[in-house]
Amino acid sequence: MSLSKEEMEELKQLFNLNLYEAKLWTALITKGTATAGELAEYSRVPRSRAYDVLESLQKKGFISSKISKPIKYVAMHPKDIVEKIKQDVHQETGKKLENIEKIKEKEVYKELNELYSRTTDNENITTTAIKGRYNIYTRMNKILNQAKEEVIISTNEDGLIRKSYELEDTFKKLKEKGIKIRFIVNKADDKIKTKINEYGLLSENSDLDMRMTIVDNSKVLLITTKGKEVPHHQELGILIESPYMAQGFKNILNRI
Numbered sequence: 001m002s003l004s005k006e007e008m009e010e011l012k013q014l015f016n017l018n019l020y021e022a023k024l025w026t027a028l029i030t031k032g033t034a035t036a037g038e039l040a041e042y043s044r045v046p047r048s049r050a051y052d053v054l055e056s057l058q059k060k061g062f063i064s065s066k067i068s069k070p071i072k073y074v075a076m077h078p079k080d081i082v083e084k085i086k087q088d089v090h091q092e093t094g095k096k097l098e099n100i101e102k103i104k105e106k107e108v109y110k111e112l113n114e115l116y117s118r119t120t121d122n123e124n125i126t127t128t129a130i131k132g133r134y135n136i137y138t139r140m141n142k143i144l145n146q147a148k149e150e151v152i153i154s155t156n157e158d159g160l161i162r163k164s165y166e167l168e169d170t171f172k173k174l175k176e177k178g179i180k181i182r183f184i185v186n187k188a189d190d191k192i193k194t195k196i197n198e199y200g201l202l203s204e205n206s207d208l209d210m211r212m213t214i215v216d217n218s219k220v221l222l223i224t225t226k227g228k229e230v231p232h233h234q235e236l237g238i239l240i241e242s243p244y245m246a247q248g249f250k251n252i253l254n255r256i
Helices: 005-015 019-031 036-043 047-060 078-103 107-121 133-145 157-166 168-176 190-196 243-254
Strands: 033-035 063-066 072-075 126-131 150-155 180-185 201-204 212-215 219-223 236-241
Touching (some): 019 033, 019 072, 036 047, 047 063, 126 133, 133 157, 133 168, 133 212, 150 157, 150 243, 168 180, 212 243, 219 243
Parallel strands (some): 180 201
Antiparallel strands (some): 033 072, 150 212, 219 236
């Protein structure tokens, strides 16, 4: 089997192999069964390196050897390699998650947790600046999932369309939990109205020019940039965690 330079590079990346490992493995797949010498000649890997590389491939589970003189090697099926890699990743991820959970048992973590709680309890208003549409939507999704009673979303037509797709799963979960959702928009076509009405109450106001999300009279996420006037990566959001501010903005929207 002859692979192009680009295909060989892709193979290396996909299976985390070095160049000699990739060459010998593909050579063995092509040959079926072969000795180290035959593989070195076929793949043009230096014979002095072939034995070490084949041993490395064997340890990684890409090949096996037959008891014979001289020793012959057999390639494992690619699908078996993929399954092995998946198992290795699962095991490694599991170990990492276990180690992360153990952080909570450390005294320094407990001290930081206590310090954070004392600090935030003494703050009446917490504000966080968020730059970029992706980051704004990520934070929006987070506070929506924290909702317990009510969510109010004020936006424009383009924003409503984006939210109907980006946050669709979240809206479904909120509805299933019995959380009220109110959407206020400057305008919307019948198609988007039908979709949004599946999750909550939609009202229109052509004079509205305000983008914000209010969650449970406790949090307000304001978008301070206007529509298409700035690129999406420069959009700026301000998250205000304050019952006083949340209730104030809610009162404004309730008059609309």
